[in-house]
Amino acid sequence: MLDPQGPLPPEIYWRRRALAVGVLVVVLAVIIGLIFWVTSDGGGKNTANSTDLSGTPSYALPSAYSDPSASASGVPGVSGGSGGGGEVAAPGESPAAGEPGIPGGTPAGETPQPVPASGLCPDQNISVVLYTDKPAYTEGEQPIFTIAVTNAGLSECTRDVGKAMQSVTVLNLAGDRRIWASGDCAPVEGVNNQLLKPGQQVKDTIDWSGTTSTPGCETVRQPVAPGSYQAVARIGEKPSAPITFNVNRPAAQ
Template sequence: MPPEIYWRRRALAIGGAVVVLLLVVWLINSLRGGGDSETDPAAASSSLTTPVSISPTASGSSTSSGGSGGSGGGGGGAAAAGGEASSGTSGSSGASSSGASSSAAPSGQPVAAGQCPDQSLAIKVAADKPTYLPGEEPSFTTVVTNIGTTPCERDLGSSLQQVLVYTIDGAVRLWSNIDCFPQSAADVRTLAAGEQAQFTVKWSAKTSAPDCLTQPEPQRDPVGPGAYTVVGQLGQLRSAPEPFNLS
């Protein structure tokens, strides 16, 4: 066989082998590309985050209402003399069940016909001292202001006002000046625009409960040292809580 024919056949064989090799490589690459284009279902599901079910927190009235305003209004003039008698407070960190109760504030007395509405008044109450020493009786002063532009007539009798003491977080109602003295004479006053009426009550630092008079021997526990808040209420109107301390 002539040498040129031999080398020609040899070149054709090598070229064919190269073509076959290229086809195999192309086929392998296309198969790999097709496999990568789809996501494995198992892998996809495992990567998903399982949703967490969160149950809504109950909007208990105890924390919100006690902390902000409790159920008290300022003690009236009659209660000022014996305001403490109204009741005492239980301990700061853990109020005793004998006197402490839910912080939910009572609805308050409705405004009598012809008297100025709650919207025309502002109420503020505060302890007369930031801190009381052992044996001292805390004293609370309530100020009712006519914030309207015209004279305003309103019954400010002590049975219509309340001064309440709560734990510092507002969760537990400890004392109200009308728990044991719910009745008093009417005290109708006419307040000019911007005029204020001021009342003071004292507290024996013992617990009380709304059913004080129905108990043969009401149990009133001394309050322990700690931080507390006092709140005033007149009708549906409530003051902001003001802090004070028992040492």
């Protein structure tokens, strides 16, 4: 099988076979060289260069557990948090008690005081917030006021939040004419000392008949006229911020 067959001398056939084998070896060497070159660093560099030339830079996505105090993340429009930044609250998340100017926190301009040896809450350490069950009432309806008392200090303390210490006063919208006060005609006695931890809140309600009154209930009570009014609550000498509400005429039949 290996001996050349044909009309030509055997040397010619051997030379042809040697040439074919040589060409095959060269082709295999070229293929192996190309494979090695593509998988080597040289091929990787060319790939990177082609990416740069395309004009589309690549960015590393920030880690899901990256340090928020790190610098820029490398993503366009996204920067890392600064070291001095505070926490941002999630949508819908309420501010914590103790923040200035926040209902339930320390009122703006007041600083919590140390709790005295008696353990009683100083006025500076409590927040008093008043609100109604509705923003507007029809003439003849009876509003319900809610008083919320919060320990806005840094230590637990005791406060008397009983009915005798509660009061709600309704005034005209300008605040210069007294309409009604909860203690005018139905003063209530009683003590309700509550030990309040920082941020703890207690609530109570006071109903209003929707009529006028004077101290000692010495005048005939009249239904209040339709209009806008303001109200202020107190726990002892500690007032709330004023709130407003409306009294409307009944809808025409």
